[in-house]
Amino acid sequence: GDSVTQMEGPVTLSEEAFLTINCTYTATGYPSLFWYVQYPGEGLQLLLKATKADDKGSNKGFEATYRKETTSFHLEKGSVQVSDSAVYFCAAGSARQLTFGSGTQLTVLP
Amino acid sequence: GAVVSQHPSRVICKSGTSVKIECRSLDFQATTMFWYRQFPKKSLMLMATSNEGSKATYEQGVEKDKFLINHASLTLSTLTVTSAHPEDSSFYICSARDGRGKDTQYFGPGTRLTVL
Numbered sequence: 117g118d119s120v121t122q123m124e125g126p127v128t129l130s131e132e133a134f135l136t137i138n139c140t141y142t143a144t145g146y147p148s149l150f151w152y153v154q155y156p157g158e159g160l161q162l163l164l165k166a167t168k169a170d171d172k173g174s175n176k177g178f179e180a181t182y183r184k185e186t187t188s189f190h191l192e193k194g195s196v197q198v199s200d201s202a203v204y205f206c207a208a209g210s211a212r213q214l215t216f217g218s219g220t221q222l223t224v225l226p
Numbered sequence: 227g228a229v230v231s232q233h234p235s236r237v238i239c240k241s242g243t244s245v246k247i248e249c250r251s252l253d254f255q256a257t258t259m260f261w262y263r264q265f266p267k268k269s270l271m272l273m274a275t276s277n278e279g280s281k282a283t284y285e286q287g288v289e290k291d292k293f294l295i296n297h298a299s300l301t302l303s304t305l306t307v308t309s310a311h312p313e314d315s316s317f318y319i320c321s322a323r324d325g326r327g328k329d330t331q332y333f334g335p336g337t338r339l340t341v342l
Binding site: 161162212 | 230321323329331334336
């Protein structure tokens with residue numbers, strides 16, 4: 117089955133720093149790729165998604181590009197804010213079945 | 227759009243009692259709902275997939291008699307933890323599949339279960 121490997125955290129950055137969280141996947145076929153964000157005590161919110169190779173998902177200043185050649189979907193943001201502090205999950209699959217990475221805790225300091 | 231609610235958000239119960247958690251899709255019909263369990267600082271573990279009007283499909287290692295799932299309508303699925311024990315304490319999250327166009331899973335806010 118599919119598997120997702122995510123950069124281990126925790127990641128601590130200063131406000132306005134550049135963020136990269138690495139994510140790679142293995143899958144049979146061509147899954148859709150997702151980034152979800154979880155704020156403390158809450159469920160997961162879909163942050164962005166990409167459904168095919170070279171697609172770029174973007175939302176709230178975050179971006180990730182579906183790279184088939186490197187089987188990657190790295191999350192980036194040019195300037196993080198304190199409010200971005202959360203756990204970020206990479207996932208692969210479809211709406212029928214998702215496989216999640218282990219999550220990366222991000223803390224942004226003022 | 228695409229809002230999923232869960233109730234209750236927190237529940238504390240005594241060992242041996244049963245607890246029911248509701249998951250509702252508020253503004254769309256969900257033919258499929260999913261139940262996940264999340265341990266502290268860990269990823270989500272899929273417990274079961276439920277389709278409206280049929281029996282749930284459980285993942286390997288999940289006791290179907292302990293975690294009863296009912297998906298009675300296109301907007302409601304329930305998870306009942308029967309004869310709960312302290313090791314069942316966890317964060318339970320449901321999601322609902324929105325099959326309209328975007329075909330995405332939308333997640334509920336989660337339920338924190340503590341079994342004393």
